[in-house]
Every structure is written in structure tokens, then in C-alpha cells.
Amino acid sequence: RSARGISQAAPDNMLAFLRDGYYFIRRKCIEVRCTQDSIWSKWSPMEGVEVETVLQPEGIGHIRRHVIRSDRSYTAVEGGFPLPWTEQKELYQDCAQGRAAVSASAGSSRIELRQGTAEGVCVFCEANVNLMHSRTILPYLIYQIPAGVTEITVYVEGVPGK
Numbered sequence: 292r293s294a295r296g297i298s299q300a301a302p303d304n305m306l307a308f309l310r311d312g313y314y315f316i317r318r319k320c321i322e323v324r325c326t327q328d329s330i331w332s333k334w335s336p337m338e339g340v341e342v343e344t345v346l347q348p349e350g351i352g353h354i355r356r357h358v359i360r361s362d363r364s365y366t367a368v369e370g371g372f373p374l375p376w377t378e379q380k381e382l383y384q385d386c387a388q389g390r391a392a393v394s395a396s397a398g399s400s401r402i403e404l405r406q407g408t409a410e411g412v413c414v415f416c417e418a419n420v421n422l423m424h425s426r427t428i429l430p431y432l433i434y435q436i437p438a439g440v441t442e443i444t445v446y447v448e449g450v451p452g453k
Contacts, residue, residue, distance in 0.1 A: 309366040352448025359441045367434045371402035372449030373427035386411040391430035398452040406444035
């Protein structure tokens with residue numbers, strides 16, 4: 292793994308901020324609170340950015356709500372679940388404004404915007420960045436985060452194949 296390039300950083304199930312060609316992710320939480328139906332955390336991937344995230348189950352997936360406070364504008368990406376693959380021809384990708392999804396015999400993965408603005412993309416991750424599978428594809432969203440406060444809500448699900 293590397294923090295350079297989305298295919299090397301492979302930020303599965305996380306929010307990552309791009310600065311000076313490197314992706315910065317959550318390394319630790321400043322504060323965490325758990326309730327019966329959600330997990331709230333406050334964290335900072337780097338100086339000048341603070342994020343409050345709420346994870347909440349919904350259907351067969353979960354909702355992620357982020358309140359981002361930033362000192363300047365950033366590009367950020369948010370990954371869904373990585374999907375293993377063996378043959379590219381078996382993959383079906385559906386990436387557009389506000390959503391990214393991929394499916395194959397190994398299952399399906401999607402991330403869908405509920406609040407905010409984002410472009411959906413799928414990326415073939417570098418070999419062996421995933422501990423369980425040597426080749427994966429990752430659906431993710433790209434955000435343009437302005438200075439100030441930004442709120443984002445997404446729905447994420449990963450379904451294993453038969």
C-alpha cells in the first residue's frame with residue numbers, strides 16, 4: 292500500500308483527503324460514542340480538517356454521515372467495499388454522478404450519495420493491497436470539499452456472492 296494514487300491507497304470503507312499528492316485517512320479517533328443503533332466518532336486526518344462521522348445500519352448496508360470542517364478546499368474520496376475479481380470481463384460497473392457500483396460472481400458493492408455532490412468511479416486496486424484477495428475493484432465517490440463546513444451522507448453495501 293501507498294498513500295499515493297487511489298489504486299495504491301485503496302481507501303475501502305473510509306474517507307480520505309488528498310493533499311500534495313498524498314491521501315490522508317483516519318489514524319485514530321479523538322472521541323467515540325456508541326448507542327444501540329449508531330456509532331459516532333470525531334477524528335482528524337491532518338491539521339486543518341476535522342470530521343464527525345455517524346455510522347448507522349440500514350437495510351443490508353449502512354449509512355455514513357460526515358460533517359467536515361476544513362480550513363481550505365480539498366478533494367476527498369470515500370470508498371465502498373472492495374470486490375474481488377478474477378476476470379475483468381465478468382465485472383459489471385455502474386458509475387455515474389452520485390453513485391458507484393460493481394458486481395460479479397464474487398458479489399456486489401455499491402456506494403450511493405444521499406446528501407452532497409460527488410462523482411462515482413470504480414478503480415482496479417494495485418495487486419495485493421487487500422489482505423484477503425490479490426485483485427480487487429473498489430467503487431468510490433470523489434468530493435470537492437470547500438473551506439468551511441460540508442455535510443455528506445452516503446449509503447454503502449457489500450453483498451457476497453453465492
